[in-house]
Amino acid sequence: MTSTSAPPGLARFNGLEESAAFAVLHQVCACTAWVRALLAARPYATIAALHAASDAATAGLTTADLAEAMAAHPPIGRPAPGDPASVREQRGMSDASADLRAEMLDLTLAYQEKFGHVFLICATGRTGEQMRDAIEERIGNAPEREWEIARTELGRINRIRLARLVEEDARA
Template sequence: MTSTSTPSGLARFNALEEHAALAALHEACASRAWARRLLAARPYATAEDLYAASDAAMADLTTEDLHEAMAGHPPIGRPEPGDPASAREQSGMAGAPDGLKAEMLELNLAYQEKFGHVFLICATGRTGEQMRDAVKERLGNAPEQEREIARTELGKINRIRLARLVEED
């Protein structure tokens, strides 16, 4: 039997005042356009409805909006102090050997120089070696191709962060 009631975490999100909901969405993604679109579609009946709205908003972001979203992410291996989401998501780099961390720093810088934005990957569950291999591979992409890969990765990150936002009490 399927429940027709909205899960409590999602109901809590639906009930937030606009400024609080925007702040919560901004924690998930730095794009103001993405957050406004999700806010405008409230209330959500299911978490899947929220994720679908996130995916649609992500697909519609302009290049400028996408850059704004990516700017909210620290480089892999260097989460900002006080940013538990990035630290948790990048935990595969936390215990990496110093040599791998140094290599990742160099690769991050090369990537940023080539594409003009931080290397973005859904790091949850990935090892430091997997992230290093991904950045090495993606350095060979054309800018347009890489922008769309980053958009896809950002969509995955947003789904994970939204799931944490609306999880049950």
Template sequence: MTSTSTPPGLARFNTLEEHAAFTALHEACASTAWAKRLLAARPYATPEDLYAASDAAMAELTVTDLEEAMAGHPPIGRPKTGDPTSAREQRGMSGASDELKAEMLELNLAYQERFGHVFLICATGRTGEQMRDAVRERIGNPPEREREIVRTELGKINRIRLARLVEED
């Protein structure tokens, strides 16, 4: 049986003052265009409606919007100091060997040199080895293909972050 009432965290998000709601969304994704689209569609009846709006907004981001969104993500293996979100998401690298960390640093630099932005992957639940293997595999992609993979990975990250936002009381 599903409840027809809006979950408390989502109800709170729906009623946040616009600037506060924008700030919360911008913390989830650094794309201003994405955050504005989600703001404009409030209120959301269910978390699934919010996730669907996020997916739709992600699909319409321009290359510039994607670059803005990616700029909000630190390199894998180097979460932002004092940022519990990036530390939690990159937990798979925390126990990695020094060799793996050094290899990820080299791969991150090579990837950034090739594509002009950080290697982006939904790191939640992935091991350091899985992330290393993914960057190794993706570094050979054509830029257009890689951009679409990044768009998909950002969408996954945004859904996880939005879930945390609307599940909080």
């Protein structure tokens, strides 16, 4: 399948009642403005069109919208209990040493103190060391720069989650 062909689950997603589609999109990204933008652009002919709509919606989010989305993300190293997506996305921390876990806890707390929000990174496929290196690099950023990096990371997370959504729909 190419990136421009529609996965079988996309038709099912397109056919969901609006309230059901809202609920599944809200699980992808907990920002109401983002969800509404994606709902308004349905139906999607391809996953590429869905991703393009997500990218456009993410680019248009205000700081308050970004804060709403980030508030639903658990800190790195502390996936949400009972949330398999959170555990899967943070898999890179599962084998981290106790020292690295303690270091990440200290860094994420310092980051949150400085910026007022969770350290957001697309953790999928990253090791604990890579996430530590990223937070160490980013903690020195100006707040405005960090908001834009968080926006980019949110876009990456949303793309992965949307792809998984339509793949899971295809298996349903």
